[in-house]
Amino acid sequence: MLTGVKGFLKRPCNWFFLIAMILLMVSLFQFGEVADIILHDGYYVIPLNYEIWALVAVLLIVWTLYRLLDNMLLSKRLSWLHVGATILVFLLIKVWIVILSHTKITVYSPKDYLENNSRQTMFWRPVIIIFIIGQLAFIVNIIGGIVRYLFKKKASY
Numbered sequence: 001m002l003t004g005v006k007g008f009l010k011r012p013c014n015w016f017f018l019i020a021m022i023l024l025m026v027s028l029f030q031f032g033e034v035a036d037i038i039l040h041d042g043y044y045v046i047p048l049n050y051e052i053w054a055l056v057a058v059l060l061i062v063w064t065l066y067r068l069l070d071n072m073l074l075s076k077r078l079s080w081l082h083v084g085a086t087i088l089v090f091l092l093i094k095v096w097i098v099i100l101s102h103t104k105i106t107v108y109s110p111k112d113y114l115e116n117n118s119r120q121t122m123f124w125r126p127v128i129i130i131f132i133i134g135q136l137a138f139i140v141n142i143i144g145g146i147v148r149y150l151f152k153k154k155a156s157y
Contacts, residue, residue, distance in 0.1 A: 012066070012076065012079040012080045012082070012083040013062075013063050013066030013067060013070075013079065013083070014063070015083050015087065016059045016060070016062050016063040016066070016083065016086075017059070017060070017063045019059060019087065019090075020055075020056045020059040020060050020063065023052050023055060023056050023059070024052075024053075024056050026052065027048075027049045027052040027053060027056070030047075030048045030049050030052065033047070033048040034046060034047050034048060035047075035048060035051060055090075062086075062138075065142070066079070069142055069145065069146070071149075072142075072145040072146050072148075072149040073141050073142065073145040074140065074141045074142075074144035074145035074148060075141060075144075075145075078137045078138075078140060078141035078144075079137075079141060081133070081134060081137040082134045082135070082137045082138040082141065083134075084134070085130050085131065085133055085134025085135075085137070086131070086134050086135075088130060088134075089127055089130055089131045089134065092123075092127050092130075093127070096123060096127075
C-alpha cells in the first residue's frame with residue numbers, strides 16, 4: 001500500500017489531486033464560517049465552503065490538464081516547478097490570512113498607513129513573483145511539449 005502512495009506522489013500533478021481531496025474533506029467540517037467582503041457600497045457574505053470548493057475545482061482542472069497532456073509535456077522539472085510554486089503560494093496566502101485574522105490594523109495617520117502598506121508590499125511582491133514564475137512554467141511546459149510532440153509526429157511521416 002505504501003509503495004502505491006509513493007508511486008502516486010512521484011507524479012507532480014497528483015499533488016494537486018491530493019490537496020484537492022484534503023480540501024474537500026476539510027470543507028465538510030466548515031459550518032457557519034463566512035468571509036465578509038465589503039466593496040464600495042456592497043456587502044457580501046460568502047460561505048467558506050464555496051471558496052474551498054472553487055479552489056478544489058481549479059486544482060482538479062489543472063490535475064486533469066496534466067493527466068490529459070501527460071505524454072506531451074516538455075519537462076518533468078517544469079511540472080515540479082509549477083506544482084511547487086503553486087502549493088507554496090497557496091500556503092503563503094493561508095499563512096497571511098491566519099496572521100491577518102489575529103492582527104488588528106489601526107491607522108491613525110498617513111505615516112501608519114504607509115508603514116502598514118510597505119509591510120504588505122514586502123510580503124506580496126515575492127508571492128506574486130513566485131506565482132507568476134510557476135504559472136509561466138506551466139504554460140511553457142504545455143506549449144513547448146505540444147510543439148515538440150507535433151514536430152516529432154511530423155518528422156515520423
